[in-house]
Amino acid sequence: MSEQNFKNHTRLSGGYHGLTFSLILILLVGAIRYWSRAATEDKYAPVLFVLTAVILIFLFFFIRIFALRAQDRAIRAEENLRHFFLTGKAFDRSLRLGQIIALRFASDEELPALAERAAREKLAPKDIKMAIRNWRADHHRV
Template sequence: MKTQNFKNHSKWVFGYHIVTFLAIVVLIVGSIRGFLKSSNDNLYSASLLVLISFILLFMFYFVRSFSLKAQDRAIRAEEKLRFFILTGKPLSTKLTTRQIIGLRFASDEELPALAKRAEQENLSEKEIKKEIINWKADLYRV
Protein backbone atom coordinates (compact mmCIF):
# COMPACT_ATOMS: atom_id res chain seq x y z
CA MET A 1 0.00 0.00 0.00
CA LYS A 2 1.22 3.49 -0.81
CA THR A 3 2.23 5.81 2.00
CA GLN A 4 -0.74 7.95 2.97
CA ASN A 5 -0.44 11.71 2.47
CA PHE A 6 -2.59 14.78 1.82
CA LYS A 7 -3.13 13.91 -1.84
CA ASN A 8 -4.29 10.32 -1.30
CA HIS A 9 -5.84 10.24 2.18
CA SER A 10 -9.48 10.59 1.20
CA LYS A 11 -11.36 7.35 0.80
CA TRP A 12 -13.82 6.60 -1.99
CA VAL A 13 -15.54 3.26 -2.16
CA PHE A 14 -16.46 2.75 -5.81
CA GLY A 15 -19.39 0.43 -5.09
CA TYR A 16 -20.93 2.85 -2.59
CA HIS A 17 -20.04 6.33 -3.81
CA ILE A 18 -20.43 5.71 -7.54
CA VAL A 19 -22.42 2.56 -8.33
CA THR A 20 -25.00 2.82 -5.55
CA PHE A 21 -25.49 6.56 -6.03
CA LEU A 22 -25.93 6.23 -9.80
CA ALA A 23 -28.33 3.31 -9.33
CA ILE A 24 -30.47 5.42 -6.98
CA VAL A 25 -30.46 8.33 -9.44
CA VAL A 26 -31.52 6.01 -12.28
CA LEU A 27 -34.26 4.59 -10.04
CA ILE A 28 -35.53 8.08 -9.16
CA VAL A 29 -35.57 9.21 -12.80
CA GLY A 30 -37.21 6.00 -13.97
CA SER A 31 -39.80 5.96 -11.20
CA ILE A 32 -40.77 9.60 -11.82
CA ARG A 33 -41.02 8.89 -15.54
CA GLY A 34 -43.17 5.84 -14.81
CA PHE A 35 -45.32 7.88 -12.43
CA LEU A 36 -45.91 10.58 -15.03
CA LYS A 37 -46.91 7.98 -17.64
CA SER A 38 -49.04 5.92 -15.27
CA SER A 39 -52.77 5.45 -15.63
CA ASN A 40 -55.32 5.37 -12.84
CA ASP A 41 -54.90 1.58 -12.66
CA ASN A 42 -51.25 1.72 -11.62
CA LEU A 43 -50.98 5.23 -10.11
CA TYR A 44 -50.72 3.84 -6.57
CA SER A 45 -47.86 1.43 -7.33
CA ALA A 46 -46.08 4.07 -9.43
CA SER A 47 -46.29 6.58 -6.58
CA LEU A 48 -44.95 3.96 -4.13
CA LEU A 49 -41.99 3.36 -6.41
CA VAL A 50 -41.21 7.10 -6.43
CA LEU A 51 -41.49 7.17 -2.64
CA ILE A 52 -39.19 4.15 -2.25
CA SER A 53 -36.59 5.69 -4.56
CA PHE A 54 -36.49 8.89 -2.49
CA ILE A 55 -36.32 6.86 0.73
CA LEU A 56 -33.26 5.09 -0.71
CA LEU A 57 -31.69 8.44 -1.59
CA PHE A 58 -32.19 9.70 1.97
CA MET A 59 -30.85 6.44 3.38
CA PHE A 60 -27.79 6.71 1.11
CA TYR A 61 -27.08 10.15 2.58
CA PHE A 62 -27.88 9.41 6.23
CA VAL A 63 -26.04 6.08 6.41
CA ARG A 64 -22.87 7.91 5.43
CA SER A 65 -23.45 11.02 7.56
CA PHE A 66 -24.29 9.04 10.72
CA SER A 67 -21.19 6.85 10.42
CA LEU A 68 -19.00 9.91 9.80
CA LYS A 69 -20.47 11.66 12.84
CA ALA A 70 -19.67 8.65 15.03
CA GLN A 71 -16.18 8.49 13.54
CA ASP A 72 -15.66 12.21 14.20
CA ARG A 73 -16.57 11.74 17.87
CA ALA A 74 -14.12 8.86 18.18
CA ILE A 75 -11.35 10.85 16.47
CA ARG A 76 -11.97 13.83 18.76
CA ALA A 77 -11.67 11.62 21.85
CA GLU A 78 -8.57 9.82 20.53
CA GLU A 79 -6.78 13.05 19.65
CA LYS A 80 -7.59 14.67 22.99
CA LEU A 81 -6.12 11.64 24.75
CA ARG A 82 -3.09 11.56 22.46
CA PHE A 83 -2.43 15.26 23.03
CA PHE A 84 -2.71 14.80 26.79
CA ILE A 85 -0.32 11.83 26.73
CA LEU A 86 2.21 13.81 24.67
CA THR A 87 2.03 17.09 26.60
CA GLY A 88 0.39 16.41 29.95
CA LYS A 89 -2.07 19.19 29.14
CA PRO A 90 -5.60 19.08 27.75
CA LEU A 91 -6.18 20.02 24.13
CA SER A 92 -7.53 23.54 23.75
CA THR A 93 -11.30 23.84 23.83
CA LYS A 94 -10.97 26.59 21.20
CA LEU A 95 -10.14 24.01 18.52
CA THR A 96 -13.13 22.89 16.49
CA THR A 97 -13.93 19.27 15.77
CA ARG A 98 -12.92 19.80 12.13
CA GLN A 99 -9.52 21.15 13.24
CA ILE A 100 -9.01 18.18 15.56
CA ILE A 101 -9.90 15.84 12.72
CA GLY A 102 -7.23 17.50 10.59
CA LEU A 103 -4.69 17.08 13.40
CA ARG A 104 -5.23 13.30 13.53
CA PHE A 105 -2.80 12.85 10.65
CA ALA A 106 0.04 14.74 12.38
CA SER A 107 2.89 12.70 13.83
CA ASP A 108 3.41 12.74 17.59
CA GLU A 109 6.37 15.09 17.12
CA GLU A 110 4.31 17.61 15.12
CA LEU A 111 1.02 17.46 17.00
CA PRO A 112 1.64 19.88 19.92
CA ALA A 113 3.11 22.67 17.80
CA LEU A 114 0.58 22.22 15.00
CA ALA A 115 -2.33 22.23 17.46
CA LYS A 116 -1.06 25.50 18.91
CA ARG A 117 -0.71 27.02 15.42
CA ALA A 118 -4.17 25.77 14.43
CA GLU A 119 -5.65 27.51 17.45
CA GLN A 120 -3.70 30.77 17.10
CA GLU A 121 -4.04 31.11 13.33
CA ASN A 122 -7.50 29.51 13.12
CA LEU A 123 -6.28 27.06 10.46
CA SER A 124 -8.91 25.06 8.62
CA GLU A 125 -8.87 21.26 8.51
CA LYS A 126 -7.45 21.38 4.99
CA GLU A 127 -4.77 23.92 5.95
CA ILE A 128 -3.75 21.77 8.91
CA LYS A 129 -3.41 18.70 6.70
CA LYS A 130 -1.25 20.65 4.22
CA GLU A 131 1.12 21.68 7.05
CA ILE A 132 1.82 18.10 8.14
CA ILE A 133 5.31 16.92 7.23
CA ASN A 134 5.35 13.43 8.77
CA TRP A 135 1.96 11.98 7.90
CA LYS A 136 0.44 9.51 10.38
CA ALA A 137 -1.74 7.19 8.31
CA ASP A 138 -5.34 6.50 9.30
CA LEU A 139 -6.35 3.33 7.47
CA TYR A 140 -9.42 2.47 9.57
CA ARG A 141 -11.66 5.36 8.69
CA VAL A 142 -15.15 4.94 7.33
Protein backbone atom coordinates (compact mmCIF):
# COMPACT_ATOMS: atom_id res chain seq x y z
CA MET A 1 0.00 0.00 0.00
CA SER A 2 1.42 3.40 -0.92
CA GLU A 3 2.23 5.96 1.76
CA GLN A 4 -0.78 8.06 2.69
CA ASN A 5 -0.56 11.85 2.67
CA PHE A 6 -2.74 14.94 2.20
CA LYS A 7 -2.91 14.50 -1.57
CA ASN A 8 -4.03 10.86 -1.57
CA HIS A 9 -5.89 10.32 1.73
CA THR A 10 -9.43 10.50 0.30
CA ARG A 11 -10.90 7.28 -0.94
CA LEU A 12 -13.76 6.43 -3.27
CA SER A 13 -15.14 2.98 -3.97
CA GLY A 14 -15.67 2.44 -7.68
CA GLY A 15 -18.36 -0.16 -7.08
CA TYR A 16 -20.32 2.03 -4.69
CA HIS A 17 -19.65 5.60 -5.77
CA GLY A 18 -19.33 4.89 -9.47
CA LEU A 19 -21.23 1.80 -10.56
CA THR A 20 -24.09 1.77 -8.04
CA PHE A 21 -24.85 5.48 -8.37
CA SER A 22 -24.65 5.29 -12.17
CA LEU A 23 -27.08 2.36 -12.25
CA ILE A 24 -29.53 4.19 -10.00
CA LEU A 25 -29.36 7.24 -12.29
CA ILE A 26 -29.91 5.04 -15.36
CA LEU A 27 -32.94 3.53 -13.61
CA LEU A 28 -34.28 7.01 -12.81
CA VAL A 29 -33.81 8.29 -16.38
CA GLY A 30 -35.36 5.13 -17.84
CA ALA A 31 -38.29 5.32 -15.44
CA ILE A 32 -38.94 8.97 -16.30
CA ARG A 33 -38.82 8.15 -20.04
CA TYR A 34 -41.17 5.20 -19.48
CA TRP A 35 -43.54 7.45 -17.53
CA SER A 36 -43.53 10.16 -20.21
CA ARG A 37 -44.30 7.64 -22.98
CA ALA A 38 -46.93 5.62 -21.13
CA ALA A 39 -50.56 5.92 -22.10
CA THR A 40 -52.51 8.45 -20.03
CA GLU A 41 -54.63 5.77 -18.36
CA ASP A 42 -51.69 3.43 -17.63
CA LYS A 43 -49.28 5.47 -15.46
CA TYR A 44 -49.25 3.21 -12.38
CA ALA A 45 -46.18 1.09 -13.26
CA PRO A 46 -44.04 4.00 -14.53
CA VAL A 47 -44.81 6.02 -11.40
CA LEU A 48 -43.73 3.05 -9.26
CA PHE A 49 -40.44 2.82 -11.18
CA VAL A 50 -39.74 6.53 -10.70
CA LEU A 51 -40.64 6.27 -7.02
CA THR A 52 -38.34 3.25 -6.64
CA ALA A 53 -35.45 5.12 -8.26
CA VAL A 54 -35.98 8.17 -6.02
CA ILE A 55 -36.07 5.94 -2.93
CA LEU A 56 -32.81 4.27 -4.04
CA ILE A 57 -31.15 7.68 -4.45
CA PHE A 58 -32.18 8.65 -0.91
CA LEU A 59 -30.94 5.28 0.40
CA PHE A 60 -27.65 5.69 -1.47
CA PHE A 61 -26.92 8.99 0.30
CA PHE A 62 -28.35 8.17 3.73
CA ILE A 63 -26.51 4.85 4.00
CA ARG A 64 -23.24 6.68 3.40
CA ILE A 65 -24.07 9.55 5.76
CA PHE A 66 -25.08 7.22 8.60
CA ALA A 67 -21.89 5.14 8.26
CA LEU A 68 -19.70 8.26 8.23
CA ARG A 69 -21.43 9.70 11.31
CA ALA A 70 -20.82 6.50 13.23
CA GLN A 71 -17.16 6.57 12.19
CA ASP A 72 -16.89 10.25 13.12
CA ARG A 73 -18.11 9.50 16.64
CA ALA A 74 -15.57 6.68 16.98
CA ILE A 75 -12.76 8.90 15.66
CA ARG A 76 -13.70 11.67 18.12
CA ALA A 77 -13.52 9.22 21.04
CA GLU A 78 -10.28 7.59 19.83
CA GLU A 79 -8.52 10.89 19.20
CA ASN A 80 -9.68 12.39 22.49
CA LEU A 81 -8.28 9.33 24.28
CA ARG A 82 -5.00 9.55 22.32
CA HIS A 83 -4.71 13.25 23.19
CA PHE A 84 -5.42 12.43 26.84
CA PHE A 85 -2.67 9.78 26.87
CA LEU A 86 -0.21 12.22 25.32
CA THR A 87 -1.05 15.32 27.40
CA GLY A 88 -3.05 14.19 30.44
CA LYS A 89 -6.02 16.31 29.40
CA ALA A 90 -8.92 16.12 26.95
CA PHE A 91 -9.15 18.14 23.76
CA ASP A 92 -10.06 21.81 24.06
CA ARG A 93 -13.86 22.00 24.01
CA SER A 94 -13.76 24.63 21.28
CA LEU A 95 -12.45 22.09 18.75
CA ARG A 96 -15.15 21.11 16.27
CA LEU A 97 -15.68 17.54 15.12
CA GLY A 98 -14.21 18.27 11.68
CA GLN A 99 -11.03 19.58 13.28
CA ILE A 100 -10.70 16.50 15.49
CA ILE A 101 -11.24 14.23 12.49
CA ALA A 102 -8.48 16.09 10.63
CA LEU A 103 -6.16 15.82 13.64
CA ARG A 104 -6.27 12.01 13.47
CA PHE A 105 -3.65 12.19 10.72
CA ALA A 106 -1.13 14.00 12.97
CA SER A 107 1.67 11.96 14.53
CA ASP A 108 1.84 11.62 18.31
CA GLU A 109 4.65 14.18 18.36
CA GLU A 110 2.63 16.77 16.44
CA LEU A 111 -0.83 16.20 17.89
CA PRO A 112 -0.71 18.25 21.13
CA ALA A 113 0.77 21.38 19.56
CA LEU A 114 -1.37 21.15 16.43
CA ALA A 115 -4.56 20.60 18.48
CA GLU A 116 -3.75 23.67 20.55
CA ARG A 117 -3.03 25.70 17.41
CA ALA A 118 -6.22 24.46 15.73
CA ALA A 119 -8.31 25.57 18.72
CA ARG A 120 -6.53 28.91 19.10
CA GLU A 121 -6.53 29.86 15.40
CA LYS A 122 -9.80 28.08 14.55
CA LEU A 123 -8.09 26.24 11.69
CA ALA A 124 -10.24 24.60 9.04
CA PRO A 125 -9.85 20.80 8.70
CA LYS A 126 -8.06 21.26 5.36
CA ASP A 127 -5.58 23.67 6.96
CA ILE A 128 -4.95 21.21 9.79
CA LYS A 129 -4.21 18.42 7.31
CA MET A 130 -1.89 20.68 5.31
CA ALA A 131 0.01 21.63 8.50
CA ILE A 132 0.85 18.02 9.34
CA ARG A 133 4.50 17.20 8.67
CA ASN A 134 4.57 13.54 9.78
CA TRP A 135 1.40 11.97 8.37
CA ARG A 136 -0.26 9.16 10.36
CA ALA A 137 -2.18 7.04 7.87
CA ASP A 138 -5.80 5.96 8.38
CA HIS A 139 -6.51 3.06 6.04
CA HIS A 140 -9.68 1.96 7.86
CA ARG A 141 -11.94 4.89 6.95
CA VAL A 142 -14.70 3.92 4.52
